[in-house]
Amino acid sequence: MSKTSHPNLPKQIPQHVAIIMDGNGRWALKRGLPRLAGHKAGTENLRRIIKACVEFGVGYLTIYAFSTENWGRPHEEVNGLMRILEDVIDKELSELNEQGVQIRHLGRLDQLAPALQEKVMDAVHTTQHNSKLVLNVAFNYGGRDEIVHGIQQMLKDGVSPESVTPELVSKYLYTAGVPDPDLIIRTSGELRISNFLIWQAAYSEWYVTPTYWPDFNKEEFRKALDEFSNRDRRYGKVDAPEYEGTHV
Numbered sequence: 460m461s462k463t464s465h466p467n468l469p470k471q472i473p474q475h476v477a478i479i480m481d482g483n484g485r486w487a488l489k490r491g492l493p494r495l496a497g498h499k500a501g502t503e504n505l506r507r508i509i510k511a512c513v514e515f516g517v518g519y520l521t522i523y524a525f526s527t528e529n530w531g532r533p534h535e536e537v538n539g540l541m542r543i544l545e546d547v548i549d550k551e552l553s554e555l556n557e558q559g560v561q562i563r564h565l566g567r568l569d570q571l572a573p574a575l576q577e578k579v580m581d582a583v584h585t586t587q588h589n590s591k592l593v594l595n596v597a598f599n600y601g602g603r604d605e606i607v608h609g610i611q612q613m614l615k616d617g618v619s620p621e622s623v624t625p626e627l628v629s630k631y632l633y634t635a636g637v638p639d640p641d642l643i644i645r646t647s648g649e650l651r652i653s654n655f656l657i658w659q660a661a662y663s664e665w666y667v668t669p670t671y672w673p674d675f676n677k678e679e680f681r682k683a684l685d686e687f688s689n690r691d692r693r694y695g696k697v698d699a700p701e702y703e704g705t706h707v
């Protein structure tokens with residue numbers, strides 16, 4: 460987390476923002492459009508939010524784009540979401556690279572079509588040395604799957620029970636090396652975690668807005684950062700000054 464002194468910037472900029480980009484379907488329904496039109500509009504919006512993150516100096520942005528449970532949607536929608544990821548990589552990779560965005564993938568790649576796996580790996584490889592913003596794309600991601608995968612890896616590595624610590628568990632997750640999210644934003648008003656970063660969110664601040672993801676613009680993002688700036692993160696502790704003059 461970093462403090463800013465610029466009057467146009469929020470007082471505190473979270474080092475890591477994670478977003479549950481929800482409400483694309485309802486956004487489309489409200490306009491009498493097919494759900495996929497909502498997903499496309501959501502992708503357009505993502506471009507704006509990535510730019511805002513670069514501008515505000517956010518170090519890490521994690522976006523929830525496709526959950527392990529989203530396979531349960533109709534084939535047409537699942538295929539459409541796969542196509543959208545492919546299109547985004549084709550159309551946006553060079554600009555993201557120019558902006559200094561480092562793309563990482565969170566989740567299981569091996570369940571995606573081979574051509575898509577290759578595209579994702581290529582995007583990760585092409586941008587690996589960029590450092591302006593780390594963009595974690597959670598695609599075919601589930602928090603429980605991530606923990607199960609981590610435990611499987613630990614057992615394969617022969618990790619002894621005594622050496623299992625919270626720090627070690629973190630190293631076995633898809634987010635290894637990424638600081639825990641300071642702020643998690645969920646658009647469209649649902650008050651649930653939906654299997655997103657369930658380990659990493661232990662002490663994240665939450666911001667939920669009724670705005671659907673395609674309408675969550677830079678101003679709305681700025682509002683979330685302003686609210687974050689005013690949060691008192693205690694991590695289970697109490698502020699020392701409250702004890703001044705008391706004897707315990």
Ligand code: IPE
Binds near residue numbers: 481483526529540647
């Ligand atoms: C979020 O929008 C995007 C994905 C889950 C891929 P939804 O598709 O969940 O939109 P709603 O919640 O049905 O409105």
Ligand code: IPE
Binds near residue numbers: 481482526649653
């Ligand atoms: C969470 O949204 C997943 C993504 C945004 C990718 P969902 O729309 O799938 O979550 P639920 O079903 O409302 O919990």
Ligand code: MG
Binds near residue numbers: 481482483
């Ligand atoms: Mg939804």
